[in-house]
Amino acid sequence: MVGRSKRKGLTRSAALNPAFGVGVRKRRSGSSLRKPRPPGRRVERLTIAIDGPSGAGKSTVGRALAKRLGYIYIDTGAMYRSVALRVKEKGISPEDDSALQQLASSLHISFVTENEQTHVFCDGEDITEAIRTPEISRLASSISKQKGVREALGRMQRKMGAEGGVILEGRDIGTVVFPGADVKFYLDAESDERVRRRYQEIVEKGGKVIFRETKEELVQRDYNDMHRIHSPLKKADDALFIDSTHRSVEEIVEEMARIVKAKGK
Ligand code: DC
Numbered sequence: 001m002v003g004r005s006k007r008k009g010l011t012r013s014a015a016l017n018p019a020f021g022v023g024v025r026k027r028r029s030g031s032s033l034r035k036p037r038p039p040g041r042r043v044e045r046l047t048i049a050i051d052g053p054s055g056a057g058k059s060t061v062g063r064a065l066a067k068r069l070g071y072i073y074i075d076t077g078a079m080y081r082s083v084a085l086r087v088k089e090k091g092i093s094p095e096d097d098s099a100l101q102q103l104a105s106s107l108h109i110s111f112v113t114e115n116e117q118t119h120v121f122c123d124g125e126d127i128t129e130a131i132r133t134p135e136i137s138r139l140a141s142s143i144s145k146q147k148g149v150r151e152a153l154g155r156m157q158r159k160m161g162a163e164g165g166v167i168l169e170g171r172d173i174g175t176v177v178f179p180g181a182d183v184k185f186y187l188d189a190e191s192d193e194r195v196r197r198r199y200q201e202i203v204e205k206g207g208k209v210i211f212r213e214t215k216e217e218l219v220q221r222d223y224n225d226m227h228r229i230h231s232p233l234k235k236a237d238d239a240l241f242i243d244s245t246h247r248s249v250e251e252i253v254e255e256m257a258r259i260v261k262a263k264g265k
Pocket residue numbers: 054076077078080081137140141144169170171172173221225
């Protein structure tokens with residue numbers, strides 16, 4: 001995944017670091033045409049953490065906020081899903097942490113954003129769709145309780161975010177991966193609303209799923225993610241809590257952007 005992609009318009013951007021098996025690319029946005037910034041008006045490139053349970057809206061607002069700020073967006077859940085997919089394919093036991101850690105460290109996971117769609121690649125293969133099945137959701141949650149796999153992916157995430165100008169979305173970003181993040185958000189919504197969103201998302205993509213099953217899966221997964229021993233999902237003390245239940249994406253992104261801008265001054 002190094003250099004120019006075969007697909008038109010995809011270019012290498014910051015944080016692409018194949019040496020660590022991770023990469024993030026963004027479509028060129030005409031930055032070479034931008035006027036140089038006047039001296040003394042350096043805008044800080046912050047590290048922003050967005051944590052919260054499934055269906056809270058993290059990906060939607062994270063992506064929109066990244067676009068607005070010109071930041072790189074990293075979906076760390078997709079990284080756990082990538083490992084889960086390979087675990088399934090290779091027949092590795094989800095309880096075998098040493099095999100999981102070895103596997104996670106060996107994978108080359110990268111993100112390519114094009115036309116506001118983020119594609120996830122693993123060792124050169126586009127696995128964007130393959131990692132969104134209910135089975136992979138369950139398996140990702142299951143392997144994510146293991147310490148070794150968390151350490152391997154946490155290391156990659158720190159490398160990806162090292163330069164700043166980045167939004168990382170997940171479960172443990174503000175508590176474990178980037179406890180010193182410049183801005184931390186904890187996004188949540190009422191349980192019924194989160195189930196409704198997840199169900200809608202699957203149906204819109206043409207998936208066939210029963211509402212009751214979506215609900216059971218989401219409740220179980222959240223319970224697992226919140227009650228595991230290593231890096232459980234919880235709000236960092238210094239994270240700003242946002243309830244997205246009755247609010248629009250635009251409204252939330254507006255509030256977040258205001259907070260980030262105030263922090264960056
Ligand atoms: O965000 P998601 O639903 O795609 O994440 C899939 C699973 O990955 C989630 O159930 C728990 C795990 N995960 C994690 O443990 N830590 C993260 N930072 C992100 C995801």
